[in-house]
Amino acid sequence: MANPFPLGVQLWSVKNELSKDVDATLKAVADTGFSVVETAGYDPGSRTIFGMPPKIFLDKLKHFDFNWVSAHIPAPVENIERALDDFAITGIKYLVASMYPDPGRTPDDYRRIAEQYNHIGLAAKASGIQFGYHNHHFEFDALHGEKPFEILLNNTDPEGVVFEMDMGWVVQSGNDPLEFIKKYPGRFPLWHLRDVDQNGQSVNAGEGVVDFHSVFQHKKEAGFIYGIIETPSAAADGLERVAACYKYFEKQQW
Numbered sequence: 001m002a003n004p005f006p007l008g009v010q011l012w013s014v015k016n017e018l019s020k021d022v023d024a025t026l027k028a029v030a031d032t033g034f035s036v037v038e039t040a041g042y043d044p045g046s047r048t049i050f051g052m053p054p055k056i057f058l059d060k061l062k063h064f065d066f067n068w069v070s071a072h073i074p075a076p077v078e079n080i081e082r083a084l085d086d087f088a089i090t091g092i093k094y095l096v097a098s099m100y101p102d103p104g105r106t107p108d109d110y111r112r113i114a115e116q117y118n119h120i121g122l123a124a125k126a127s128g129i130q131f132g133y134h135n136h137h138f139e140f141d142a143l144h145g146e147k148p149f150e151i152l153l154n155n156t157d158p159e160g161v162v163f164e165m166d167m168g169w170v171v172q173s174g175n176d177p178l179e180f181i182k183k184y185p186g187r188f189p190l191w192h193l194r195d196v197d198q199n200g201q202s203v204n205a206g207e208g209v210v211d212f213h214s215v216f217q218h219k220k221e222a223g224f225i226y227g228i229i230e231t232p233s234a235a236a237d238g239l240e241r242v243a244a245c246y247k248y249f250e251k252q253q254w
Helices: 011-020 022-032 054-063 077-088 107-126 148-154 167-172 177-183 212-216 238-250
Strands: 007-010 036-039 067-072 094-097 130-134 161-166 190-193 226-229
Touching: 007 011, 007 067, 007 238, 011 022, 011 036, 011 238, 022 054, 022 238, 036 226, 054 067, 054 077, 067 226, 077 094, 077 107, 094 107, 094 161, 107 130, 107 148, 107 161, 130 190, 148 161, 148 177, 161 167, 161 177, 167 177, 167 190, 177 212, 226 238
Parallel strands: 007 036, 007 226, 036 067, 067 094, 094 130, 130 161, 161 190, 190 226
Antiparallel strands: none
């Protein structure tokens, strides 16, 4: 059965397998049925991803007929030009950043970060790439009545900064992805299709509490383009997990 929507995989889910044998792992991912991939692990110091320059890694992906659509990068302002130089030649569509939690951040800090992201978004656009932000759970903890996630949404230019909504983190934080899709239509072209159980632990898609069916009824409103499966990167059975998630989404009729 053909996938009812563009279904990809975050290769960080199988980073343990990739560290042992890149080619064998990519072949296994391709054999599962994936044709779209997203990456993480870019090192701006060595300018490598999985130990290779992005252009060399692209050649490996092309060998297995993958479409590399997105890459997660560390995105302090001083690194962005280097990352753009490295990734512009790969043809990817999105560069995505995220943050670690910091209990010392204030709402004004998040507004300053949003302004930095606006500048990064402009630089990325000039290189033919869309810049995006990937949430975790802490962005939903209110600070003086404001959710950092909404501060970022409200203070970034929709043309320059998009969002990759991680469904698992949103639900784990006690929130509903649909709340933000309806309030900020068109801002979420990328989705991380990560499921969690009632305790917030990652599980295979369809085994947890994330209501993917309801969310997918609003994919047009969200501006949805790519759904990216992600499973725990520390898992020893990463390939089995992403294959199980693929099978779950493959049989859906959304």
